[in-house]
Amino acid sequence: MSIALKKIKSILLLLFTVSCSSQNGVEKKEINVFFDLKDKAINKIYVNRDSTEARFSIYVEKYQTKVARDKATNDYYNDPRDRNSAGIPSFTASFISFNKPMKINSLEGIDILTLKQFRDKLFPHGYPMYFIYKSEEGCYLKWEVIHITY
Amino acid sequence: MAIKRNNVSDNLSFENLVIQEEINTNPSAYILKYISNNIILSEGQLLNFEGKIQMNRLEKAPKFNNNKPQNRTTESECFVYVEQLWCSEPYQGSTQHHLPGASCKVSTLYIRTVQVLTPDACGSTGGGGTSGSTGSDGGFGDPYGTGGGGGYDNSDYPTEDTYTENYQQYITVPILSAENSFDIKNTLIFYNILSFQQQQWAIDNPNSYNQIIQYQIEQKWSVFSRENSIWAIDVFQEYPEKTIDDVKDLVYRVIVDPSFKNNPCLNGVYQKLGQAPTFDNYLKEYDTDFSVVDLKLSVGVESKYPLASAVTYEPINSLIEIKFNPNYLNTPPLNIARTFIHEMIHAETYRKLLILSGKGEIPWSSDFIESIKNDEEKIAHYYMMYKYEIPLGGSPSEPQHEYMAQLSRNIITEVMKQYDSSQSEDVYNALAWIGLMGGGEPDETTGLPPQPTAAWVATPQAERVRILEIYRNFIKNNIKCQ
Numbered sequence: 001m002s003i004a005l006k007k008i009k010s011i012l013l014l015l016f017t018v019s020c021s022s023q024n025g026v027e028k029k030e031i032n033v034f035f036d037l038k039d040k041a042i043n044k045i046y047v048n049r050d051s052t053e054a055r056f057s058i059y060v061e062k063y064q065t066k067v068a069r070d071k072a073t074n075d076y077y078n079d080p081r082d083r084n085s086a087g088i089p090s091f092t093a094s095f096i097s098f099n100k101p102m103k104i105n106s107l108e109g110i111d112i113l114t115l116k117q118f119r120d121k122l123f124p125h126g127y128p129m130y131f132i133y134k135s136e137e138g139c140y141l142k143w144e145v146i147h148i149t150y
Numbered sequence: 151m152a153i154k155r156n157n158v159s160d161n162l163s164f165e166n167l168v169i170q171e172e173i174n175t176n177p178s179a180y181i182l183k184y185i186s187n188n189i190i191l192s193e194g195q196l197l198n199f200e201g202k203i204q205m206n207r208l209e210k211a212p213k214f215n216n217n218k219p220q221n222r223t224t225e226s227e228c229f230v231y232v233e234q235l236w237c238s239e240p241y242q243g244s245t246q247h248h249l250p251g252a253s254c255k256v257s258t259l260y261i262r263t264v265q266v267l268t269p270d271a272c273g274s275t276g277g278g279g280t281s282g283s284t285g286s287d288g289g290f291g292d293p294y295g296t297g298g299g300g301g302y303d304n305s306d307y308p309t310e311d312t313y314t315e316n317y318q319q320y321i322t323v324p325i326l327s328a329e330n331s332f333d334i335k336n337t338l339i340f341y342n343i344l345s346f347q348q349q350q351w352a353i354d355n356p357n358s359y360n361q362i363i364q365y366q367i368e369q370k371w372s373v374f375s376r377e378n379s380i381w382a383i384d385v386f387q388e389y390p391e392k393t394i395d396d397v398k399d400l401v402y403r404v405i406v407d408p409s410f411k412n413n414p415c416l417n418g419v420y421q422k423l424g425q426a427p428t429f430d431n432y433l434k435e436y437d438t439d440f441s442v443v444d445l446k447l448s449v450g451v452e453s454k455y456p457l458a459s460a461v462t463y464e465p466i467n468s469l470i471e472i473k474f475n476p477n478y479l480n481t482p483p484l485n486i487a488r489t490f491i492h493e494m495i496h497a498e499t500y501r502k503l504l505i506l507s508g509k510g511e512i513p514w515s516s517d518f519i520e521s522i523k524n525d526e527e528k529i530a531h532y533y534m535m536y537k538y539e540i541p542l543g544g545s546p547s548e549p550q551h552e553y554m555a556q557l558s559r560n561i562i563t564e565v566m567k568q569y570d571s572s573q574s575e576d577v578y579n580a581l582a583w584i585g586l587m588g589g590g591e592p593d594e595t596t597g598l599p600p601q602p603t604a605a606w607v608a609t610p611q612a613e614r615v616r617i618l619e620i621y622r623n624f625i626k627n628n629i630k631c632q
Contacts, residue, residue, distance in 0.1 A: 046594055053622070057591050060457070073589075073601070077546040081514040082537070085462035085496040086455040087548035088589040088601060093457050098626040122456040125477040146480050148625060149459050150584060150592055150599065150618075 031126025032142075034107065035115035037133050040064065042115075043092045054143050056095040056131055061119045063091040093123045095131065096148045101141040107132070123147070153181065179208040182232075182266065186338065198248050205230070205268040228272035229265045236262045336371040337363055340379070348383050358386060381406055407448035415479045415631040416449060419486045423569055445497055446471040460489050462496040465504045465511055470497045482628035487569045488581045491562050492554070499550055502526055529553065547601065548589065555586035555605035573624070580620040592618055 035042065041064065043057035063069050069091050076088045112132075118124070131143045153165040163185040169178070186201035237250040239258040340363070341349065352359040362379045386392055411417055450473050452461045459478040463471045472493045479486065503512045506522045516538035523530040532553040540546055554562075559582040566578050588602035597614030598607065606614065 043591075055594075077537075081464065081512075082533075082549065083464050084452075084455070085460075085493060085550065086452070086458045087551060089455060090457040090590075092591055094591050096622065096625070098622075122451070123477075125480065127480065146625075146630075147478055148481075148622070149457070149478060150587055 029126055030111075031118075031124065031129045032110050032112050032132055033115060033118045033130065034112045034132045035118075039115055041119060051100050052098070054097040054101070054145075055148075056097075056143075056145065057092045058095070058115070058119065058123075059092055060090065063089065094148050094150065095129075095145040097131070097143040097145045099144055101143045103135075104132075104140045104142055107140065181206045181208065198246070203232075203264060203266045205232070205266040205270075207268070207270055228269060229267045230271050231263045232266050234262050234264050236260055332371075333367050336366070340366065340371075340376060343376075344380070344383070347387065348380070351383055351387050355386065359383075378406070381411070407446060409449040410447040410474065413449050413474075413476065413479075415483070415486065416447075416474055419483050419490060419569075419631065420447070422483075423487055423490060423565075445469075445501075448473045449476050451475055451477065460493045462493045462500065465500055468504065468510045470500050470504075472497060479632035480630045481625060483631045484566060484570045484573065484628070485581060485584070485625065486631050488562060488566055488584060491565045492585050495554055495558050495561065496550055499529060499553070502529065528557065547603065551586055551588070552603050552605070555583075555603040559583065559586065576620050577624050580617045580624065583617055584621060587614075 037045070041059050041061070043059050044055075045057070046055040048054070063072060072089050072091070110132075113121075125147060128144050129146065131145050132140050135141045153167050163183055166182045166184070168180045168182055183204040183206070184199060184201060185204065186199060235250050236247055237258050238247050238260065241248055341352065344352065362382055366375045366379055406417075406420075410420075446469060448471060452458060452473055452475070455461055456475075456477075458475060460472060460474045463473070474489070500512070503522070503526075504510075506525055507513050507518065512518070516534070519530050519533045519538055532549040535541065535544065536547040536549045536552050559579075562582040563578045566573075566581060583606070586603060587597075587606040588599045590600035592599050592614070595615075596611055597618055609617075
């Protein structure tokens with residue numbers, strides 16, 4: 001294959017890869033999710049003593065209620081087929097931060113996703129990705145997070 | 151009659167033995183080799199044939215009884231005419247003439263003269279004849295014979311005035327063996343869907359190409375074996391130093407969807423894992439029946455399980471698919487390798503159940519699971535215990551995860567070490583637990599998720615918490631794949 005053809009092939013492959021990445025929902029851009037700590041969509045938040053680690057658990061929208069979770073669990077157990085390896089559906093999405101949060105005074109200029117939008121889009125991933133909420137001190141804490149599975 | 155060879159290196163042709171007997175003459179015997187550009191089959195029978203025909207007289211068979219030759223030395227000059235029987239009876243709505251079959255009335259049969267290449271028609275007016283090529287791919291000589299055929303004969307030559315009936319007066323109909331007609335047809339179809347570059351590769355590398363064809367024959371020309379074969383050809387074109395052995399296990403086992411192939415992170419992990427040989431070599435140590443048949447790797451988000459890092463689907467039409475979630479590649483490559491191994495064990499469990507069912511899909515029921523107890527005792531046990539016949543006091547759960555949590559973590563650990571030997575034993579052990587603790591997020595204090603597996607429950611709490619800490623630290627301290 002000539003060098004020119006190889007280059008064209010590489011470019012096309014790159015474009016195709018980028019295209020596929022976008023189509024698969026991998027957001028190659030910063031994502032900032034803002035939420036209220038009292039939002040019922042939040043299952044739990046854990047912050048270690050020195051704030052060097054934080055863990056966030058957010059309900060999948062359709063499994064927010066116990067009734068819905070119990071139904072999904074029973075539906076799985078009552079299905080005679082073992083359809084796939086995923087098993088019982090995941091009711092929550094888990095995120096973790098390994099760095100101390102940034103303290104910011106304002107959300108101005110930050111392209112924000114609400115928690116509802118974040119859930120509606122089935123937790124899109126960004127690089128980097130931040131969770132932001134208002135602290136008791138009045139400023140905003142901005143945690144850089146990644147998704148984690150167990 | 152059709153000839154079946156034991157050692158076939160050419161999947162594009164078929165051969166017929168033709169014996170001609172005439173009154174007051176000795177019988178003649180020839181091998182007609184049909185090298186097809188296009189064949190049309192109907193219900194396994196040959197309907198139409200386009201291509202080249204070569205004829206080789208069998209050793210000790212009488213030679214042509216003809217006049218002295220013209221100066222004919224090239225393949226294109228050395229031919230005779232033979233007659234084939236054809237039929238004009240419309241068939242399946244088509245008026246195209248075709249080879250005769252049961253539907254043809256006698257009134258629709260007619261003779262069509264066709265050209266047949268044969269070394270017996272060669273020769274020169276001066277000097278001795280030169281030896282014909284022995285051929286390996288349809289040259290003039292019989293490529294499979296140990297003697298006879300080939301070479302030029304000075305004594306019997308046709309002339310331009312020779313009538314066919316004075317030369318080879320026989321009528322034949324090409325017979326395609328029912329045993330290989332399906333394979334020949336698909337060999338042609340496959341070759342024709344290749345790009346020009348791929349076809350050129352096939353011509354330049356007949357041995358490797360033939361092995362790829364043999365693989366598809368064994369896989370009964372499934373769509374996925376075809377896709378995998380095209381992928382393998384691309385590999386060989388890109389990496390000429392690779393041999394069929396480098397991709398053999400892959401070709402034989404795994405279909406790599408373009409979505410997977412084009413994902414640098416996933417494909418990189420997959421390549422480093424050593425593809426199928428790594429799994430094959432390791433898992434066979436534990437399960438001699440392990441092999442993967444029509445396994446497809448792909449990338450995408452499963453809409454019902456958008457939070458799963460990967461999903462393995464139960465077999466559908468004997469195909470098992472593992473779909474990797476592209477949203478969860480922001481994790482160290484070793485963790486992705488762990489996901490890979492974890493899902494491969496799911497695939498293997500499905501494969502075993504499928505084979506025992508003898509069907510294209512698993513007939514899920516307690517009766518079926520009961521029926522496989524003698525063959526796969528442990529798998530049957532976990533399915534009965536957690537799905538079909540839950541004992542008193544027991545709880546339903548995910549049978550395969552319960553099984554893997556108890557019995558497969560060592561396998562996962564060992565293969566991870568083979569992938570990346572730089573981590574501590576604690577890290578491998580911790581990673582092996584991921585996906586096998588149970589459903590839901592682990593509690594911060596107890597380490598138990600809402601639906602824990604029995605094996606995880608049996609692990610002491612302090613150990614559970616420690617394992618989770620080791621896992622998180624590993625994620626924190628290692629470079630992400632994507």
